[in-house]
Amino acid sequence: MSRGRAAGRQCRVARFFDSDAGERLLIDLENVSVELGGQTVLEDITFRLREGMFLGVIGPNGAGKTTLLRVILGIVKPRSGTVCVMGMQPGELRHELHHIGYVPQNVLFDPVFPVSVYDVVMMGRTCCIGRFRFARREDREAEIESIRVVGLEGLEKRLIGELSGGQQKRAFLARALCRETRILLLDEPTSGLDIPAQNAFMDLLTGLKEDLGLSVVFVSHDVNVLAQHADEMACINRSMHLHGKPGDVIGSARLQEAYRCEFDFLVGSPAHHPKREGG
């Protein structure tokens, strides 16, 4: 990668964030349809992520939520429609992926895989360090800062497989933040966690969003988790069923249609899922 081209791209991202065009759209999907293995996985999806927004994407299992994130990341090419992330097409985006942090749904690794929390978080810097180079002092500083903000100080040298589920999720969040993150994409990050660990993770995430000025796309099948924290919610089940404020989405009869089951069953009564204080 030549210095000139890198500088040119840097200018492009900087121009996007420095522009005074009013409300900036970090993600702009227009009528996106995706076909995988001959089957339509997403159909005619349109949604936008404004800067600083926390967008919760809900939908039942197999609704295409993960595919949606993969479309945003440029891993999956849509059959039709347009994808624009930070003002760039997917082809241009592959050089700017260090502005996007991604926390996958499940990392299926061997529990004795010989990498520490330090090593895992440093993986997040891979795209910043560049090819044919080794980590420098600034990379180590970014790594230490990321570990600090997610509250894993003191556990840096532990093997990743030795951590609890909640701590592992924090480590993967630190890895997603250990770069020049503007957009954070999270795929079911609270799945497999008990209620206190879920709450702790969500509190951490909303705090980081404010402190670091992040824009968040949070995918989950758990309506209740997102209803408490998201600025806007979108409900998909292959196609877009709903998009709006959490109260509007939860109150809509179309939510039942998307999940193909009773609403009470999903969200539960307040007695079962109490709204958290200050939440």
Place this chain on the structure above:
Amino acid sequence: MLSYSFGRTALVGGVLIAVACSFMSFFIIVRRLAFAGMGISHAAFGGVAIGIATGVNPILTAGAFCVLVAGGIGWFSRKGKLHEDTIIGILFSAAMALGVVLIAAAHAYNQDLLSYLFGSILAVSWTDVAILAVMSFLAVGFMVVFFKELLFFTFDEETATASGVPVRFVYYGLLVTIALTIVVAIKLVGIILVSALIVIPGAIGLQLSRGYRHAIALSVASGIASVVVGLQLSFRFDVASGATIVLVMFALFLASVALSPRRRYVQRLRARLERSGTGGG
């Protein structure tokens, strides 16, 4: 042993190939490519047979054939049409069957073929050592240059892809490196035993260490130690060098399991002895 020219070439060649195989062994174990390594090494028999039947240098034909098989394993498994172990099982048995048919057709069951099956490190020339040095340098160079990408890819392919790591290049690069290293390692221990060289050192390193740096260092150290001790023993007792190297490696593996901090056999044994000592006193 070092007073003989063939002993010196064997030692230098053996150490060179041990370094490359042992370094690679770490990635083979953590990426669970042990069966792929075994499949590629056995497929080399087909390549060697093509060389013997056509009169071309068998190492060249085996190299080309192994790269093709490695590419086939990668392509089929990434396309997701077949499981990795299924396609490995199919390709390596087909390649060996091809080898048997070609060897039978060419009436070439001879000493030369046996040297490819069981290795002949004591017949290694300085030209062979130069080829081994180049191959080891290329293999280790690939793994050093793309180390952080390889580590990221082996740990979490999904996020590595999302981070712009060229996972396809890294995956195929690793498979091709495995194939080429196996081909040159055939000189050392032969087709039948070469998979030991690319599996056991990594397993030893992972038994004894927690971090990947120590695991790789111990893997390379155990590989070199096995070659040096194995050659020395085979020279002293006049037994097959390749098999002796593998047996030394296996002994080191058993020792690593016994000493592994994960299993704590030694600590438990010591505690039991102390308890029995206290009880008896």
